[in-house]
Structure formats: C-alpha cells, structure tokens
Amino acid sequence: MSVKIKFLCCFLCSFYAVLLHGQVLDTIDNKNIAQNSVCILRTLPADNVRSTYATLYAELEAISPNVISYSFHVKGPNGIAFTVPAKLSQGSNILKANISKLTPSTEYSFCVEFQTSMGKFKQKYLSFKTLPKPIPIKTTVTHHRTTLGKIASNALNLNTLTGKKYRLVKACDYKSATVRNKAVNVASQSEGNFNIGQICDIFDYCYNNWHYINDPSSGDYYQNASNSIHNGLNGDCDDFAILVCSMLLSIGGDARITAAHSSLGGHAFTEINLGKADMQLVANYIAARYRGVWTGKIHYRVDKFKNCWLNLDWWAKHPGGQYYKADKGTRFYILDNYCEDF
Numbered sequence: 001m002s003v004k005i006k007f008l009c010c011f012l013c014s015f016y017a018v019l020l021h022g023q024v025l026d027t028i029d030n031k032n033i034a035q036n037s038v039c040i041l042r043t044l045p046a047d048n049v050r051s052t053y054a055t056l057y058a059e060l061e062a063i064s065p066n067v068i069s070y071s072f073h074v075k076g077p078n079g080i081a082f083t084v085p086a087k088l089s090q091g092s093n094i095l096k097a098n099i100s101k102l103t104p105s106t107e108y109s110f111c112v113e114f115q116t117s118m119g120k121f122k123q124k125y126l127s128f129k130t131l132p133k134p135i136p137i138k139t140t141v142t143h144h145r146t147t148l149g150k151i152a153s154n155a156l157n158l159n160t161l162t163g164k165k166y167r168l169v170k171a172c173d174y175k176s177a178t179v180r181n182k183a184v185n186v187a188s189q190s191e192g193n194f195n196i197g198q199i200c201d202i203f204d205y206c207y208n209n210w211h212y213i214n215d216p217s218s219g220d221y222y223q224n225a226s227n228s229i230h231n232g233l234n235g236d237c238d239d240f241a242i243l244v245c246s247m248l249l250s251i252g253g254d255a256r257i258t259a260a261h262s263s264l265g266g267h268a269f270t271e272i273n274l275g276k277a278d279m280q281l282v283a284n285y286i287a288a289r290y291r292g293v294w295t296g297k298i299h300y301r302v303d304k305f306k307n308c309w310l311n312l313d314w315w316a317k318h319p320g321g322q323y324y325k326a327d328k329g330t331r332f333y334i335l336d337n338y339c340e341d342f
Contacts, residue, residue: 046128051104058112104133134197139275171222174249178226183247238268260326269313290318
C-alpha cells in the first residue's frame with residue numbers, strides 16, 4: 001500500500017472518530033457534568049424531600065434544539081426504576097420534576113437524561129433519602145376557663161383579654177377561606193391526618209418567604225393572618241406568629257401565641273400543642289428534616305395538663321429550636337379565647 005493511500009486511510013479514520021466522538025456521552029464524574037455535542041447539563045441535589053415526595057433538579061449549561069426531551073431516571077428499593085418527565089421553564093436553564101408516592105425512610109438514586117435523534121444519554125447518579133413517616137398529632141383542646149371563678153373573671157373583663165390583647169386574638173382569622181386555602185395547599189406535601197410533617201411544612205413556608213417590616217410608629221399593629229397572605233408575607237414578629245398560628249388552627253391543630261418580654265425588648269412566637277405525643281419520634285423527624293441547622297435537641301414546654309407545646313419561633317430556624325429568653329409575658333389560647341400572664 002502506497003504512502004498516499006495509508007495517509008488517506010488514517011485521515012478518514014481520524015475524521016470518523018471525531019464525528020463519532022461528537023455523539024458519545026462524556027461523563028465528568030468529579031464535576032458531575034454530562035456532555036456531548038448537543039447538550040451540557042448538571043444534576044443538582046434533590047430538594048423539598050419529604051416522606052413521600054421530592055423535587056428533582058438539573059441545570060443546563062448548554063441547550064441544543066437537537067434534544068427531543070428531558071427526564072429523570074430514578075432507582076428505588078430493590079433496583080426498581082422509573083422515569084419522570086422533566087420540564088424546562090421558559091427563559092430558564094433549570095429542569096424540574098416533582099415525584100410523589102415515595103416510601104418513607106428509603107434511599108433513592110436519580111440522574112438526569114435527555115433524548116436525541118442519536119439515542120438517550122444520562123449522567124452520574126445522585127441519591128437522597130426520604131424522611132421518616134410523620135407521626136400523627138392527636139390533641140384535645142385544653143379549656144382554661146373551667147372554674148366558676150374564671151368564668152366570672154371573664155364576664156367582668158378581669159382576665160385581661162381586652163384592648164390590644166383582644167385585637168391579637170381576633171387577628172387570628174383561621175376560619176377565613178384565604179388562610180384555610182393557603183394552609184391546605186402548603187400542608188398537602190405531608191398529606192393525611194394532622195401530623196408533624198404538616199407543622200413543619202407550614203413553618204417552612206412562612207419562615208422561607210417572610211419579609212420583616214416594622215409596625216406603624218404609633219404602636220403595635222396586629223395584622224390579620226389573611227392580610228399577611230394578601231400582602232405577600234410582610235410584617236413583624238407578631239404578624240408572623242399570628243400567621244403560623246392561624247394556618248395551623250385552620251387544618252386542625254391547637255396553637256397558642258406567646259408575647260414575651262425581656263430586658264432586650266418584646267417578641268412574639270407561636271407554640272403548637274402536640275398533646276402527649278412521643279417526643280423522641282418528633283425529635284427524630286425534625287433531626288432528619290433539618291440536618292443543616294439541627295442542634296441535637298428540640299425545645300418544648302409541658303403544661304399542667306401534660307400537653308407538650310413545641311416552639312415555632314422564627315429565631316429558632318426550625319420547629320423545636322431554642323426559646324427566646326423572657327422574663328415575663330402573656331400566653332394567648334386562640335381557640336379558647338383566653339389569655340394568661342406569666
């Protein structure tokens with residue numbers, strides 16, 4: 001074979017290899033990037049992971065019209081696999097897919113994949129573990145006005161539920177359609193009877209979307225919970241407490257608001273009545289859900305009826321976080337239309 005023929009053969013082989021390489025998936029494991037001539041994408045960690053629900057994400061660094069479709073390939077227990085279609089929002093480079101009906105306390109692995117005219121390509125798998133099954137919360141509303149003396153005190157307006165204290169209780173308009181609809185929508189990620197997952201869902205929604213705005217300079221202004229939803233979750237600490245409390249009341253919980261005072265000033269926060277729930281199971285769920293801010297302990301108070309009231313203060317960063325240190329204050333029992341000083 002002549003030198004020219006050999007050179008031509010080598011050139012054609014090299015050229016064919018270059019063309020072929022353009023259609024072969026190249027996975028860069030250390031950067032978790034999959035790429036070929038038509039697409040460069042990165043699978044992101046799963047987010048919004050619940051007991052039976054999760055949101056999967058991927059970021060596209062380069063997009064080509066040659067891609068027919070995107071999806072996530074998910075592997076569950078015993079190697080059972082399924083595919084979830086992924087949507088690319090208009091004007092965005094983020095792929096997203098929600099998956100439901102997962103098994104609690106179970107590890108899943110997933111990767112993003114895309115279909116082209118040359119075949120289907122997918123990248124390195126990531127994993128996530130669903131949360132434990134949220135324990136149901138069963139409580140009986142505690143009625144504080146049980147004695148003739150307390151009833152008489154209330155009738156004579158001696159229980160101090162007057163003035164701005166009365167306005168705080170009335171601001172918890174948990175029966176309004178606005179509050180109920182928002183609470184139901186948020187808590188649906190932990191569907192079922194009232195449970196610790198729904199409590200966390202509502203706390204997270206309020207905490208992650210709240211914007212602090214001062215009251216008018218003329219004094220305390222207690223904003224209705226429905227108004228906080230209408231204005232896009234803006235207000236101060238008592239507005240936040242009113243919203244959290246009202247949303248929980250609207251889906252069957254029993255919550256109270258504490259207006260606390262110390263040398264540093266005043267503060268307000270909500271507590272949720274967990275009744276006589278197994279607090280170790282509650283702690284296990286919160287520890288799994290809030291790994292990034294979990295401090296190894298949940299904070300709650302036990303009343304004279306042996307009910308456990310879990311702290312839902314925004315300074316705590318997660319349900320059951322540390323309490324605001326207070327010298328005195330008032331606890332407002334919304335369902336009982338009653339308050340008590342401490």
